[in-house]
Amino acid sequence: MSLEQYAQFSNYAMVSATCVLALAFLAHVAEWALARKVEASERALVGADGQDVTLAADAPAEPATERLSRIGVLLTGLAAVILVASVVTRGLAAQRVPWGNMYEFGLAGTMIALVVYLVLVRTNGVQWLGGIVSGFGLVVLGMSISTYVPAGPLVPALHSYWLVIHVAAVMLAGGLFLVGAAASVLYLIRSRAEERGTVGPVLRRFPASALMDKIAYRVNAAAFPLWTFGSLIAGPIWAHYAWGRYWGWDPKEVWAFITWVVYAGYLHARATAGWKGRRAAVFCLIGFATFLFSYYGVNLFGAGLHSYAK
């Protein structure tokens, strides 16, 4: 294939992956809707004859929600495969690593988040994260379309092997932050419902809040050293060679630092008795918001030296 064909293929694959991911998201939404409906019909039955018929109603209905969940995961897997193809062909078209600008970063970052999620589905059975992860992924891919640039070579500042190291580490950390934030959102919703005793049919499909808290912590604990390496070691080393100083409070640097500080706060909060649970989860979400801002917001609002990444 010629470079143009690779580029074309990458674009088509990206759009296809977005569509498939949208279908995956719909499957998970349908799963929740069905769970709600099943609960409602159960309640109606109980009301009718006063007996507990939950078991009888469960038997045929439960597989339907399970099937939808499995369809969602399968579609997410398909989307991930197509996205991998899109990222790879993008790299072939541009003849370099496929994360040289915002558009490519969004694609590759979503790809990593999806792959991390799918691995966790196999090892830890986190299908329940599907709706959140596919929804988030859809948003990021959508935002990436708005930053589309044709495949091509990079400006001289990016001609460095540190592009591979710095951006890959930051992207991997970002993918993990996304999974951790999804678990924290669910933790907050579910733990509140648990406290009030209002765990509804949809929330019941998610595991207990303690488990989600644990998963969020594990994922963020893995992401934090990666983020430290990517943004506070690899970034400054590259900045030294490219711009003649290792740290200059460029807006991107400021926000990378803020993200680091907030996630450091999260890890401490998690280890401190009075801050466990809800407050730690809030820390995690603030951290993810600052990460999103350093990834996307800084390029939109500020100028700064990272502006070529637009």
Place this chain on the structure above:
Amino acid sequence: MSAPTRERRASELSSREFLRWMWRQLTSMRTALFLLLLLAVAAVPGSFIPQRGVDERAVELFFIDHPTAAPILDALGFFSVYSSPWFSAIYLLLMVSLVGCIVPRMTVYARALRARPPRAPRNFSRMPASGSFEISASVEEVMQAGRRALGRARIDVVDDGSGTTELRAEKGYLREFGNLVFHVSIVVVLVGVAVGSLWGYRGAVIVTEGGGFSNTLSQYNEFSSGPLFDAEDLPPFSFRVDRMIAEFQPEGPQRGAPKLFQADVTYTERPGEDPEQYEIYVNHPLSLDGGSVFLVGQGYAPVLRVTDSTGAVVFEDAVVFLPTDGSYESQGVVKVPDAQPEQIGFQGFFLPTAVSTGDGAPSTSIYPGAVNPLVGLRMWTGDLGLDDGVPQSVYVLEKDQMTPVTDENGEPFNISLSPGQVQELPGGGSIEFVDLKRFARLQVAQTPAMTLPLVGVSLGVLGLIASLMVRPRRTWIRARSGEDGSPTVVEVAALDRVPRDELPEEIDDFLAQLRMELGDSTPEESRA
């Protein structure tokens, strides 16, 4: 006499207590978390308000756009957030809090390193995970198997003399070690950054092709240094820019995007040494003893020759035109103080690839490469004001004491030159676009002790990984020899210093391993 003395002592005591209370507050985790968040919040404004150290020109523009707000923000330090008193106060407090937290923990850790594993609790079933089994092996064999199964943990075996032997094991000392290393490394990084900014220097200089630079203060266009840096310490290197190469994408969707910037230089590291060649490009600085030279920008410098009314060449030099945008539309100024009868000043633009956008409309540049270079100038005569004793920028024409030169219609006299073209000037003399050169904008910088923050942050990450991954665990094995040939009773309990859900499963695995070590494969009998 005694009463006031007692009173004084009492107040002394209470103030000491107050200080101690303050210290405890400051070093508490809650305060540290609060300071961490505060640091994050305090860092935010610096990313929205232009910073002096980052972009001086943006600060000046901000002052023009916000004439009332800017002085207030300035007084509050918002244009240099990261060296402002309030930002410094937060991170210094955080550092004190950190040190106040770390030092006591270090002594605790040092004591823990020397300490033996603690004795077993009386009741194993109260531990988060425990189990027991009976086996025909002797107590001694059980203890040896326990040592093997526990691997590299710190182990004590204590015989109480009544037939019960206790094995105490503790592992995971690296967790707290990693934790301490991580926090100490933050201090190391900050010390390194401080050293770098106190003794470091950074300067920028514009050198046209063929031009040279020797590393002395007067040669810099911009220069800043740490308070402890002495300009005498500038290393005595020098270099000449032989060629400045700039290539752009000639076609395709990214037409005009930069492809390569490279400055070919000949440098002499110390006076008297042989000159050497080097190619400086982005990501590839010239590293010399005491400073590195980075290529941070480039642009065009048309060589202009001006003759005055007497016919004498009064100006011939490459004039730096500063780029204003990505198409390298550039602006520049020519000052001719030696012209007769009056001083002459020119101000105008340079277009690397000029295209006329219509009759009478001004030309614009459509490509950053020099395909169709054009210099456009207007002319002033009078007093350049160079002798007023006030320092002037070479990029600004002071027009207070000058009059614009007009054509016969009273319109400003426009000069438009392609390379090789000459324009006769009103009142005699001429201006010629002799040649087109490029200039390189180079940054010379030295940050002493730069490896210190790097080593610090790298050690920090390793410590961090250890503190997040290592699982400290205490394990106890108690074995009681059976009387009259009945089997030995083995009890096992474990306690995680950082609670983990997997502990019960892992203690099951441990029990199985222990029995395997003892050569027993019968199924487990009981687990509490």
